[in-house]
Amino acid sequence: MRIVATSLLVVMAIIFVGAKYLETRVHEHWGFLRAFAEAGMIGGLADWFAVTALFRYPLGIRIPHTAIIPNNKTRIGVTLANFLRGNFLTTKVVAKRVRNMDVAGAVGRFLANPSGGEGRMRSGASRLLGDMLSSLDDERLGAEAKKALKTQLQKLDIAPLLGQMLKAAIKERRHMAVLDGIIGWSAKTLEANEQVIRDMVEERASGIMKWTGLDTRLADAIVKGLNKLIAEMAADPDHPLREKGEEGLEKFADDLIHDKATKKRVNEWKLQLLDNPAIGKWIDGLWQQGREGLLKAARNPDATMAGQLGKALTNLGGSLQKDERLKRQINRFARRAIVGTTENYGDNIVTLVSDTIEGWDASTITDRVENAVGSDLQFIRINGTLVGGMVGLIIHSAGLLI
Structure with missing residues (x-):
């Protein structure tokens, strides 16, 4: 499920690059796809950060209020x-x-x-x-x-x-x-x-x-x-x-x-x-x-x-x-x-x-709680990517109507 969620984020990035190129070189209607992929990347990255912050430091960076569970195990x-x-x-x-x-x-x-x-x-x-x-x-x-x-x-x-x-x-x-x-x-x-x-x-x-x-x-x-x-x-x-x-x-x-x-x-x-x-x-x-x-x-x-x-x-x-x-x-x-x-x-x-x-050490409690939750955490990332994309599409459409 981690691979699926991460792969979806990568796909959104590829679509964004392609749609951005087609929007400027072919037709502005490709902007809808570009807006969908752009917002999907933002939503996916935001939910990746939220899910990761529960269990560990994102990218190993000691950002305040991250690695919540291991830091508060007592x-x-x-x-x-x-x-x-x-x-x-x-x-x-x-x-x-x-x-x-x-x-x-x-x-x-x-x-x-x-x-x-x-x-x-x-x-x-x-x-x-x-x-x-x-x-x-x-x-x-x-x-x-x-x-x-x-x-x-x-x-x-x-x-x-x-x-x-x-x-x-x-x-x-x-x-x-x-x-x-x-x-x-x-x-x-x-x-x-x-x-x-x-x-x-x-x-x-x-x-x-x-x-x-x-x-x-x-x-x-x-x-x-x-x-x-x-x-x-x-x-x-x-x-x-x-x-x-x-x-x-x-x-x-x-x-x-x-x-x-x-x-x-x-x-x-x-x-x-x-x-x-x-x-x-x-x-x-x-x-x-x-x-x-x-x-x-x-x-x-x-x-x-x-x-x-x-x-x-x-x-x-x-x-x-x-x-x-x-x-x-x-x-x-x-x-x-x-x-x-x-x-x-x-x-x-x-x-x-x-x-x-x-x-328990930090890795033990992290692994046990994360494994207990299972694939649902990765579904949060997937949903965040897709929902973010839909929101971006709506915002882009609304911007064209104004």
Whole structure:
């Protein structure tokens, strides 16, 4: 497309020379063609300068207000990061996205129809619990056991445990699914908010950019560039932005272990969940069904107890799907956790954008943005040449009529 646009400019120059010769030597009517070619050259050169000035110095001359993108890459990165933080990773946007998320229903469906792999785990647990419960009185020790269980859960500092689990997952590369989910969510969020980007570019564009259509091209470039960046992250497990995401997860894991404010917040969420009456009712029902089933383990632990504990888990799955209060509490907890994580760690996610762009050299950001825009930039030059020629033809015609 560069060759086509430049060739058209050369053709205009040749036509101009020929038409100028014919106008003076043959007939003045050749002046129409001369005016068309002359104005076409002016329009083509002007648009070549405008397009080139976005990405580099025209002819290597350091003219003020040229090479706009490479000279402002840091500001572009910060502005883009702030834009993502203010329009995508906000409490309002994330809360809207997860508003209809049904975590409790998903867990309930899993427990109601567990895969066969959990059978061995349930069978082993039934033998252990059966030995413990065989000596307990249901009225006295059962109540104490349930109370002790709840008390221990209240005392349990769950945040460091979650932090250690997250660290282990990161070490074993099992967190990649989380990053893939974030990337997928980012792609959908960008797709749903493309018009917001276009509106912002249009609001901030100058009159010249709007007149030439550069604002639309720039908005398209930004959207295409972001889509390309997300696609590259999805395809490349070693992408630099993924490394930044991993740093954010590692920081979150460290905060769960060491940061007092984070541990306090997680503990508050745990206490809210344990204070729900539905949880107490579920513990009571689980105790009764589990005790009855586990006490039969002495006779047939493999068949009876695995089945009874499996039945208890199935009943729990049914409760999670049918008990609206319990579902609301669990789903509220999940939503708060996601929104809170976004609110507290969203800056880490978007900072990787500004840091990555700032780390690019001038040629890298120029090539990536220019390639994202594609051939549209050269169409601007072609259109400028042709439109300039038409304007020159009109002006020449008007001059003859005056």
